[in-house]
Amino acid sequence: MKAVVIHEHGDPEVLKEEEYPTPQLGPEDVLVKVKACGVNQADLMIRRGDVRMYPKLPHILGSEISGVVHSVGSAVTQWKGGERVIVYPGFGCGHCEFCVKGHLYSCNTYKYFGTQMQGTYSEFVKAPWYNMVPLPEEVSFVEGAAIPMVMLTSWHMVVDQANVRPGEIVLVHAAGSGIGSASIQIAKLCGATVIATAGSDDKEELARSLGASHFINYRKTDFREEVGKITNKRGVDVVIEHTGEFTWDKSVRSLVKHGRLVVCGATSGHNGYTDIRYVYYKHLNIIGSTLGTIENLKHALQYVAAGRIRTVVDRVYPISEVRKAHEIMEARQNKGKQVLQMWD
Numbered sequence: 001m002k003a004v005v006i007h008e009h010g011d012p013e014v015l016k017e018e019e020y021p022t023p024q025l026g027p028e029d030v031l032v033k034v035k036a037c038g039v040n041q042a043d044l045m046i047r048r049g050d051v052r053m054y055p056k057l058p059h060i061l062g063s064e065i066s067g068v069v070h071s072v073g074s075a076v077t078q079w080k081g082g083e084r085v086i087v088y089p090g091f092g093c094g095h096c097e098f099c100v101k102g103h104l105y106s107c108n109t110y111k112y113f114g115t116q117m118q119g120t121y122s123e124f125v126k127a128p129w130y131n132m133v134p135l136p137e138e139v140s141f142v143e144g145a146a147i148p149m150v151m152l153t154s155w156h157m158v159v160d161q162a163n164v165r166p167g168e169i170v171l172v173h174a175a176g177s178g179i180g181s182a183s184i185q186i187a188k189l190c191g192a193t194v195i196a197t198a199g200s201d202d203k204e205e206l207a208r209s210l211g212a213s214h215f216i217n218y219r220k221t222d223f224r225e226e227v228g229k230i231t232n233k234r235g236v237d238v239v240i241e242h243t244g245e246f247t248w249d250k251s252v253r254s255l256v257k258h259g260r261l262v263v264c265g266a267t268s269g270h271n272g273y274t275d276i277r278y279v280y281y282k283h284l285n286i287i288g289s290t291l292g293t294i295e296n297l298k299h300a301l302q303y304v305a306a307g308r309i310r311t312v313v314d315r316v317y318p319i320s321e322v323r324k325a326h327e328i329m330e331a332r333q334n335k336g337k338q339v340l341q342m343w344d
Ligand SMILES: [Zn+2]
Pocket: 092, 093, 094, 095, 096, 097, 098, 099, 107, 108, 109
């Protein structure tokens, strides 16, 4: 099959299209012909080599796809071939204390496409039958490919971890990112008032179109002060954090007493400063989050299919322009997801 492979870490030039062995199916596996593939921050970090869990090289990046079932293993009865699907990207052992509670993402052997295992910048991808999620006709392959990582992660953060309630005020960082654009909509769906931030004014229109009531350019103004003005010095109930070092301290200090900060990433750096006095004096909850369950993904997809929330696809590239997609994301020029269209 064709695939985009890296043999070394570095700039986007290390992404090279070449022939790669097609995955061999086990009895419970399904082989998916990939139609479209989303690009994530993790792809860029692994390509550069700045993630601790270095995969073995050569390596295929990519975590989220839409496609069509191509063939199935001998024990698979649930899928036949030809069905439109998206694929839940994570894999646990299935029997440890975390997996049996449904917390697959906390399994000691948890891995997902493109990290400790080969990814999805390829013509075919295999996964067990139970990782397949039917893609409704009303959702295109391009939209579908923008769902698995972003909607899964955002749904888990906003609904499960932050437990956002109607009437609350939620601060969502980086409105132009995949996580930001999804989290604004999901928080709004939960009945919250959303304050969105971004690093440039041209993202305001997008943020407001997704349901944000307020917009702050965190590069131009002190977002904590702005939050104070908007909330009459009260602070927000919830912060959705994924930018990390650059925003962390002010995010913590933007919370109302008993507020919750949920964090799923740290794209600007991992060493956020925390004044511990704020945490205990204000009874703050700092909550970690990564990915989510297959149920989170199915819930989010239902709302996308019903038109209640939408994937924000910024640009679509043929797979031959994968380097360009990485460059745009690295320069933070994207307003939503970058999606690759795969070989026919
Ligand atoms: Zn497990």
